[in-house]
Structure formats: structure tokens, C-alpha cells
Amino acid sequence: MRIGHGYDVHRLVPGRPLILGGVIIPHPTGLLGHSDADVLTHAVMDALLGAAALGDIGRHFPDNDPAYAGADSLALLGHVVNLIREKGFTIENLDVTLIAQRPKVAPYIPLMKENLMRVLEVEEGQLNLKATTEEGLGFTGREEGISAHAVTLLV
Ligand code: MG
Numbered sequence: 001m002r003i004g005h006g007y008d009v010h011r012l013v014p015g016r017p018l019i020l021g022g023v024i025i026p027h028p029t030g031l032l033g034h035s036d037a038d039v040l041t042h043a044v045m046d047a048l049l050g051a052a053a054l055g056d057i058g059r060h061f062p063d064n065d066p067a068y069a070g071a072d073s074l075a076l077l078g079h080v081v082n083l084i085r086e087k088g089f090t091i092e093n094l095d096v097t098l099i100a101q102r103p104k105v106a107p108y109i110p111l112m113k114e115n116l117m118r119v120l121e122v123e124e125g126q127l128n129l130k131a132t133t134e135e136g137l138g139f140t141g142r143e144e145g146i147s148a149h150a151v152t153l154l155v
Pocket of ligand 1: 008009010033037038039042
């Protein structure tokens with residue numbers, strides 16, 4: 001049994017779509033990044049790679065590689081799932097926390113879960129997805145960015 005943790009942050013800027021867990025959320029600002037900047041999915045990938053001792057997403061999908069410009073993070077996640085399978089691991093569970101002052105993401109959580117469950121090939125009960133604010137404190141509180149944590153257990 002192997003535990004893994006992933007953490008990621010992206011900056012909020014005008015003129016970018018806000019994509020979280022593969023869901024496009026209407027919002028005046030979106031996350032800046034080389035890929036689609038889906039911070040939630042990035043934290044999930046880093047947790048999986050961490051548990052399998054396979055490094056991090058920067059190693060597998062370098063942010064200076066034009067191949068990953070605007071990349072769909074759910075597709076990258078599919079690649080990570082294949083990598084951990086090749087090492088003989090299966091996912092026992094994942095617990096994910098999104099940290100954002102705004103927008104309120106609760107209405108989108110079922111869709112995000114559906115997307116992630118499909119790519120991870122896990123069932124309801126193996127993936128927990130939750131969101132919190134930091135009470136107006138820090139960079140998330142000032143709406144300068146959004147962060148996400150993920151922990152996973154592989155068997
Ligand atoms: Mg990232």
C-alpha cells in the first residue's frame with residue numbers, strides 16, 4: 001500500500017477560462033498556465049505519481065514543451081493512470097480539497113467527480129472531492145489564485 005500527496009497552485013487572471021476537474025465554470029477570471037491550468041486535476045496527478053514514486057507532472061509533461069500548450073489535463077491524467085497501472089498499482093481511494101474564495105464550486109462538484117471518476121476508472125465511494133475557502137486570507141482569499149491538495153492510496 002502506498003500513499004501519495006499532490007499540491008498545486010495556479011494564478012487567476014482575466015481572459016482565461018476557469019477549468020476545474022474538466023468543468024468549464026463561468027467566472028470573470030480563469031487560471032493561468034501552459035496547459036489548461038486545471039489545478040484540481042494537476043494535484044490529483046501529482047498525488048498518483050507521488051504514491052508510485054514516479055516523480056511529478058513537471059517531469060512527465062514539461063511546461064516548456066509546446067506539445068502541452070493548452071493541454072487537456074484530463075487527457076494527461078489518463079496518461080498518468082496508465083503509468084501507475086504499468087507499475088502494477090490500482091487506486092484504492094483519493095481525497096481532494098480545492099481551495100478557492102470564489103466562485104462557489106459546490107454546484108459543479110458532481111460534474112467534476114463524474115469526469116475524474118471516468119478517467120481514474122474508480123467508483124463512487126473511492127473519490128471524495130470537497131472545496132473550502134480560506135476565509136479571505138492569503139492568496140486564495142484575495143482571489144489571486146486557486147490551490148488544490150490531493151491524497152491517494154494505491155495498492
Ligand atoms: Mg499545475
